[in-house]
Amino acid sequence: MPKLTKIIVDKAEPRDRQYTVWCSDLKGFGVFVLPTGTRTYFVDYRNANNVRRRMKLGRYGTITAEQARTLAIQALAEVTKGNDPLEARNSVRKAISVKELCELYIAELEAGRILGKGGRPKKASTKITDLGRINRHIIPLLGRKRATHVTKADVTAMMKDIMAGKTRTNEKTKKLRGKSIVRGGLGAASRTVGLLGGIFSYARDELGIIEINPAHGVRKPKDAVRKRRLNEEEYRTLGRILAKAAEDERYARTVDIIRLLAMSGCRRGEIIEVRKAEIDTIESAFRFEDTKEGQSVRPMGLPIAEYFDERDMDGDSPYVFPGERNPDGPFGSFPRHWEKIFAETELADLTAHVLRHSFASIANDLGFTEITIAALLGHASGSITSRYVHTLDAALVMAADTVSGYIQALLDGAVLSHSHYALDRGSRKAALARFLSPQPDSAHPPEAVERLAA
Template sequence: MPVLDLNHAVLRRIDRYRPETRAVSLFDRTLKGFMLELRSTGTGTWYYRYRDQGRRIRLLRLGRLGELSVTKARQAARRFDALVEAGENPRESLSPAQRSVTFREFVETRYFPHVELHNRSWPSTRSQVTRHLMPRFGDRRLDAIRRADILAMQHETRLAGMAVGTCNRLLIHMRTIFNAAIRWELLPEDCNPTKGVKALPGAVSRERFLDAVEVRRLFDALDRSRSPQLARVVRMLLYTGARKREILDARWEQVDFEHRLLTVPRSKSGKVRYIALSDAALEILRATPRQPGVPWVFPNPRTKKPIVSIHYGWDRVRREVGMPDLRIHDLRHSFASFLVNAGHSLYEVQALLGHQSPKMTMRYAHLAPATLLTAANSLAGELSKKPY
């Protein structure tokens, strides 16, 4: 929480304060509550921070860095500070238009930084919100979005051919965004336009499992691929059952060759997770070249940073082998199906996948009818023995 003199001189060298990730709050040394929230993208927002009569911290948005000068931002902060000193609520002095931000401003300055901090799947969230929701709602004020707009979104996206599951995910994103705005008191309690809007029926829970022949075809295509990194990543996903980002974000310091473990510092559950490394997985890691000064196991060859997406290379390979519907996450499902069909218990599968609840693992119970039948027959055999 840097404290400095927010003035023109500081703004001329503002890049030195720019964070590598997330955002940093720069507080003014002389005017209490006057601050600049600076993001890794170089964008920023002026705020006035104060405590209300209930001693809760409140933020008033003054304007964007670059659109509002530091002089005018400071003048606005002084006016609000005077109201607080007089025992008044500065928010009540704002017009309705001033109290509400646009959908784009709220999502980019408040919601995305929050999701990045608390949700490991935030790149997917950012992609879906940016691609599908920003074009539709970006320039609308939060308090001007109505239930009719949400229903229209459902109708039009489905009519355009979007899958039911995707349409429902967009509804979930909108509901979560507005709940956050209400929780942070930017909107009143009853201003969530998704309230009462039901998910579209007909969403199919689809799970795809590879068989041994398909795995061989996939591996042959990967060996012909122009990207050796893609081949390593896909094999690691199938050999470990790990989630995509758990492999793409892996660092060498997290690989324990002696105990055959890959440590995930913060898994999807928010806890540390340990991924067992089989002989095949260890063979890939030992054959993967290490690059001096690069901590990532599978870095982007060009940027030397974690790979953001493998979609295009993956899409080319899956189409080449005639499996255009095969998703990266299906490799995790296939890992589980091979284990269950080899006779391993659902408890073992749960531990290897890192599921917090056995309910998540039970979806694989139907994959081993022969194994379950053998177990049932063994019990029947024991019960039918004659007592001595």
């Protein structure tokens, strides 16, 4: 047993089962290593009743080996006085309120130690959303209760209060002309219960102050399914609205962004905050560094590739759409412009998500499969789709060209007809013959092409 140092802990490789590395220099001090690679410092001792106790001191990476050693020495010193340091710590923790628990969770969140999708630290945008739900819903409704006294019934009551709009508020923020509008509702209630479950999991797994998570098993309301999509006439209406808005030079950039959203199916933030380095018109791809799904490679339809080819990308800003007052940041006037463009129009209820949903619906109308549509949208929840979107093949780019081109034509006022790919042999042979038809300078005679098609 060597003296427990950073070098020793670094070398402790994970195995199939949890194991312990003890310190030769300080009896009872050690680190256990989980199969996941997580390493946690602890100290073992026997209390005045000769009961063996194990007190966690902190995770490797959160505290250093020397800091853990100091905590272990302090704990063992308390034992020699007849005290039980673990019991004392638990007594303090068990007395904390939900508000105090949330504050501990927020500190971990800000330090990047709360993990989200794929085991990655939660994104900045997710942190902001979590903080809003904690401060606007959880603390006002449950903050005064002891964390150990919260029951499943308490969580259910909180959820129903949020659904009923009890925490509804509308107040100014520190931003210029900024507002914080909290409406509550089904979606907010369901997602807040999910977040509270994560906070109580932290209280159980990291702090050890509860044994059962009171948010688990709470029946959450189904979020309202957003079925709104644009039909073809509405796309033409959208095109007319945008053409009129573009006559005002102030809205030209916003109009471009809206058209790109419609033709790409991207999320609003992905286009507004797209960086020049993420645009690859040679391979016809968006190469997003950081999205809701992490890194994402997405096919770019030909109308979008041509737009970026024609756009001046030589400015100093890293963003395709830089801020008007701060070119080092992304364009910030989009929400205000959107509101003015669509106010008192036939599409006053339009949202960026509706454009994304409509893109997927058009792709479905044109006969593309769910897995292709998922790849076009950047969904990476399934293993097949995850593999599919790392590199782009010609079929996926063709799909993006088809959907983007179709929507572009609708925005420009065209009346189109579409059909699914014909699966009868005659139609397929005809399509293949057209694909293989020689160019004027081709060395292949027409007879060879006919044989290939046959």
